[in-house]
Amino acid sequence: MGCQFAITKDRFLANIGYSQSMKQQDLLELLEEHNLPVESWGTGEAKTIEHLLQELSDNECELKIEDGKLIRFARGSMVDVFYEENGATLYLVESHQMFADGRVRERTMESSIGEKLGPGEDPHVGAM
Secondary structure (H helix, E strand, C coil): CCCCCCCCCCCCECCCCCCCCCCHHHHHHHHHHCCCCHHHCCCCCCCCHHHHHHHHHCCCCEEEEECCEEEEECCEEEECCEEEECCEEEECCCCEEECCCCCEEECCCCCCEEEECCCCCCHHHHCC
């Protein structure tokens, strides 16, 4: 199940999500059309084009054009985990994220844990 895929330069697009016909090349062309530096994706801490395509496929995010700019929208859930004893409070902190390809990304979030939500997923359920 996916979203509609359409590119129209002159009007607001409510949803430019994934469809079965969208390929990596389609996404690359869309990103390049909006002058996004795709050559740096997948290096260092940056995620890959394939990762964005998978997020779109899984409906974890959507792309919209607002005021002529391509914007990625994703819903998330954040949780603070802490322990208090004898007046001391300890907070759980996620320091980094390790990708399947071995890359590591530092995490500097204001909460202990944060994750993207799936389509229609309740934030309380997503936090668990």
